[in-house]
Amino acid sequence: MQLAVLAGGLGTRLSETIPAGVPKPLAPIAGRPFLDHLLDWAIERGADDIVLLTGHGTVAISDHIGDGYRSTPVRYSVEPTQLGTGGALVNARSLLAEEFVLVNGDTFVDADLVALRGVLDSSPVVMGLVEVADTGRFGRVEVTEGIVTGFQEKGVTGPGLINAGLYGLRRSVIDRLPQGASSFERDFLGPRLSEVAPRYLRCGPTFFDIGVPADYHAADQHFTEVSS
Numbered sequence: 706m707q708l709a710v711l712a713g714g715l716g717t718r719l720s721e722t723i724p725a726g727v728p729k730p731l732a733p734i735a736g737r738p739f740l741d742h743l744l745d746w747a748i749e750r751g752a753d754d755i756v757l758l759t760g761h762g763t764v765a766i767s768d769h770i771g772d773g774y775r776s777t778p779v780r781y782s783v784e785p786t787q788l789g790t791g792g793a794l795v796n797a798r799s800l801l802a803e804e805f806v807l808v809n810g811d812t813f814v815d816a817d818l819v820a821l822r823g824v825l826d827s828s829p830v831v832m833g834l835v836e837v838a839d840t841g842r843f844g845r846v847e848v849t850e851g852i853v854t855g856f857q858e859k860g861v862t863g864p865g866l867i868n869a870g871l872y873g874l875r876r877s878v879i880d881r882l883p884q885g886a887s888s889f890e891r892d893f894l895g896p897r898l899s900e901v902a903p904r905y906l907r908c909g910p911t912f913f914d915i916g917v918p919a920d921y922h923a924a925d926q927h928f929t930e931v932s933s
Contacts, residue, residue: 706822707802708752711793712740712810713760713784728762730810731769732915735928739915740766742928743813744774747806750818753777756800757810758793760784791887798879809870811916813924816908821873828852828904829878830894833871835909836864842917843867846905853903856895869908 712730723732730740744755755777759766763783770779782797794807804825806818816833824831832853834846841862847855848866856868868890878901882893894901913924 706751706818707754707756707805708744708747708818709756709758709794709797709801709805709807710740710743710810711790711807712757712766713762713787713793726762726765728759728765729916731762731765732811732921734915734921734925735932737928738769739813739924740770740810743808743810744770744777746813746815747808747818748775748777750816752806752818754802755779756782756797756805758782758784758797760787760793786886788886789892790889791882791892792885794874794879794889795882795884795887798876801876801879803876805874805876807872807874811914812870813911813913813915814869814871814908815911816869816871816906821871821906824904824906825873825875828902829875830901830903831873832903832905833869833873833908834866834905835869835912836866836907837912838864840865840867843914848905851904853898853905855898856890866905866907869912870914871908873906 731738759781773779780800782800784793784796788796814835821831839862844859845857845861845865846868913920915921915924
């Protein structure tokens with residue numbers, strides 16, 4: 706199972722938390738780079754091929770990870786400029802498998818990756834969703850009978866499902882993305898939601914977006930506890 710990691714983030718929301726110049730995926734969490742925790746989790750759940758989609762901080766990330774992690778091969782797709790999530794996928798197309806799992810390099814959600822990939826039999830896009838007590842700072846995902854049917858912008862409060870930054874994708878989806886910089890969510894998934902009809906898998910409850918300082922500290926505590 707191939708894992709692709711969006712690892713080109715600038716880490717601007719963590720400017721008071723991590724040292725200047727450190728790429729967000731290398732932010733220290735429980736004494737180790739966050740990316741290490743993410744890759745450990747994925748390998749333990751079946752990932753045996755890793756592609757890192759990098760931009761800012763490529764040298765630092767490649768120096769740390771190299772061409773393999775825990776005996777799992779690692780390859781790199783390097784953005785020449787900031788391309789956004791959609792553009793990063795287009796740039797990496799030649800390295801990606803017919804089916805793969807995509808994760809954000811700054812979020813963590815516990816999920817059954819084999820089950821996520823299995824849902825690709827019925828849809829080219831499968832979203833990992835997690836239920837939270839308040840969707841206000843994330844935006845809400847609406848679902849009906851196993852299909853994602855709508856997105857609501859940030860600000861809608863109360864409990865609900867959110868996008869956990871985890872996808873199962875068929876590579877054919879990339880051929881429908883625009884060339885150049887784009888957002889997978891805003892420029893493709895949202896406008897073509899009824900056409901794509903993504904399926905979803907409920908994940909969690911453990912979920913962190915380390916770009917948010919409160920979640921960064923919660924992730925640090927979580928991984929400190931599970932490592933002890």
